[in-house]
Amino acid sequence: MVSRCPRWEALDVLEAAPDGPVAFSADLSPVGLLAAYHAGVYPFPASDEYTRALNEVVFADHVQEGRIPLVGEEPADPFAVSWWSPDPRPVLPVSAAHLSRSLARRLRNGLSWSTSLNQGFERVVRECRGDRVPLWLTDDLIASLVSLHELGHAHSVEVWEDGNLIGGVFGLRVGSVFSMDSMFFQRPGASKVAVSDLAARFAQAGGELLDAQRDSPHVRDLGGILMPREQYVRRLRRTARDSLPMPTATLPARRLAEPAGSR
Incomplete structure (x- = not known):
């Protein structure tokens, strides 16, 4: 039935x-x-x-x-x-998200990248759609995501190089959990910088967990772990609805390669 x-x-x-x-x-x-x-x-x-x-x-x-x-x-x-709603769920505790040593070294040695929050939400979403197969980011879904962004529920992090958008990540915030829908890069490492930046900004706003939705080596490289679905759902149910806003300033990506205590 x-x-x-x-x-x-x-x-x-x-x-x-x-x-x-x-x-x-x-x-x-x-x-x-x-x-x-x-x-x-x-x-x-x-x-x-x-x-x-x-x-x-x-x-x-x-x-x-x-x-x-x-x-x-x-x-x-x-x-x-x-x-x-996979079980287990791939997640990144914001305190554990990190860049690889080689990417951190590249940032320290002169990559002139910067990051921002919510300066190009729809651009990031459409870059994530690109020509990927299957094309799950349909027009209807994008329209709803843009509406949720305008209402303050959906957010994006952008990575810039000389004024050009070279990477990003977007998703929805549910209290202390941020569910990442997709990411993209046009320079090696740019999507990883976007996720690391998101973790740093989200932590400053009281966030605890980035939800990667689907497991992958890319997620594991960033510090991802597998959480039982029951534990993940409990986290969602107890999470606070009223949270601090994430910082919106454009910042140098190089700061993400510094020790956490010195940022």
């Missing part, structure tokens, strides 16, 4: 499979997207009809049997967007 949750708040993420979609829902509205992140869930929209149809072929039985619920009451095709 199909299981339907009227709201993300009603979804029991902890009962979901650890390595597959935890729900289907076509709702990519700003309100729905923000509620999903508060529940520990992020979207993966189908980039084309083939991917949508594949979702239905692979998971329709799971939906019909109630093992994967449908969220919301909207009549739109739910298989257009799958929602995920």
Whole structure:
């Protein structure tokens, strides 16, 4: 029997499979997207009809049997967007995020990079989309992300070289957790500098954890660890909704290569 949750708040993420979609829902509205992140869930929209149809072929039985619920009451095709909450969850404690020795050496030895916060949110998102396959950053998702940025929930860090945008990262803040959606680079190491800068700014605002969503060697190189989903969701549920704003000043990236106590 199909299981339907009227709201993300009603979804029991902890009962979901650890390595597959935890729900289907076509709702990519700003309100729905923000509620999903508060529940520990992020979207993966189908980039084309083939991917949508594949979702239905692979998971329709799971939906019909109630093992994967449908969220919301909207009549739109739910298989257009799958929602995920992996177990374990790859995260970076802000105190543990770090640059490799070689990248730190490059910054100390003269790379004239600088970093900023929220000076080019949509540019960063569209650079992250680029020509990647699958194209999960759809127009609908980007529109909602931009709306959430304007409302103060979504943020970006930019890395600059001589006025040119060469790297960045963006995502949503949920109290003391920041869920990173994607990053990009046009110079080697620029995305790692963006994440390190985000960790430093987020720590200054009382943040504790960067959520990497998907595990990778890139995440591990930055100091990422695996956290049980139950622990991650507990962190989201107890996190404070009222937090300090992150510093917005444009700063030299070289400071990220200095000892933490001297920044």
